[in-house]
Amino acid sequence: MKKSTFSNKKKPTLTYIIISVVILVIAIIAIVYFTSDSVGKNEPQQGSQVEQEQNKDTEDENTDSEQPEEQSEAPIDSDSKETDEEQVEEDPKEQDGNVNNEDKEPNESETSKVDNGYIVGQTLPTEPTYIDGVLIANKKYPLPKTFNPGENVEARSAFEEMAAAARQAGYELTAFSTFRSFEYQTTLYNRYVERDGKDNADRYSARPGYSEHQTGLAFDIGEVDRQDLWLTSEFGESEAGKWLVANAHLYGFILRYPQGKEDITGYMYESWHFRYLGIPLATKVKESGVTLEEYLGID
Ligand SMILES: [Zn+2]
Known part of the structure; x- marks a missing residue:
């Protein structure tokens, strides 16, 4: 009875130790896994968040940089458009001016031929x-x-x-x-x-x-x-x-x-x-x- 009890006492102890070791190992593996998983999961999440935030920042920076550029470009564009429009407006004026000049040139050429009804360069005839x-x-x-x-x-x-x-x-x-x-x-x-x-x-x-x-x-x-x-x-x-x-x-x-x-x-x-x-x-x-x-x- 004593041996059996003793032996019985030894067997549960060994079993307990083995189970404890297995549980410990599982726990360690689990901890390591979850820890590594959480780290692995968190890192990319944090990384992605950081990257997203960085992307947002860069996007914001881009949009900020783009907006100022757009804003800075906008006035430039509007100025350039205005200048373009002015140029466009000036171009027709110049064209009108050219047209007017072209209108004037024939007149001038006409007046070069006819001066107040007279033919320029005409000499008086010898007979009426x-x-x-x-x-x-x-x-x-x-x-x-x-x-x-x-x-x-x-x-x-x-x-x-x-x-x-x-x-x-x-x-x-x-x-x-x-x-x-x-x-x-x-x-x-x-x-x-x-x-x-x-x-x-x-x-x-x-x-x-x-x-x-x-x-x-x-x-x-x-x-x-x-x-x-x-x-x-x-x-x-x-x-x-x-x-x-x-x-x-x-x-x-x-x-x-x-x-x-x-x-x-x-x-x-x-x-x-x-x-x-x-x-x-x-x-x-x-x-x-x-x-x-x-x-x-x-x-
Ligand atoms: Zn008269």
Whole structure:
């Protein structure tokens, strides 16, 4: 009994020790496992958290760095856009400027060809120009410097007839300027240029060689006692001026530079300037309602 008890006491002790060792080993393994697992799990979690936080930080830094860059870029972009827009806006302006310049250049080239209706560089001819038997003197068809016929006798006669008829109607007409020589036109034109400038003078006074007055067929007409209306458009609105426009063709005259035909005749409306063409032609031109240039078909 004692042996058995003793032996019985020894057996549980050994068993207890073995079990304890096994449990201890399992515990150690478990501790090591969990410890290593927790460390292994925590490390990547912490690492991932750290990395995520670092990524967030870097992202934040990136976004911060990007935002400031974007913000810094934004103003730059907006500035650059504004400058681009300004450049774009400036470009059309420049293009407009170029277009304007291009518009101006042809005009300048045109004005280089035509100066206030005159052909630049044109020299006076040696013979006068007749078109369909009609002596022409305008800004494109000048007269020779030596063309000096004096006042046309037939035209003077026709004017006196017309003046007599006007007197009957109650108007005392006079031709205050008819034939003008090349030399006198030179003096007159230079005086007008000095007074009003070349561009203005070219609208109402011919350059030497280009005046219809040099033909001896042009008559500047006005009322004797109304010198204030001489060389004015108001004369055309006066009763005498209206009578003249309505009846001049019956005596061989036409109003040479009508209103609104400056582009064609080269001269502004001159209510006082009449051209003798003879009764048949003057009547045809009058009835046609066009200028002499248009009637004859000349440029
Ligand atoms: Zn005249």
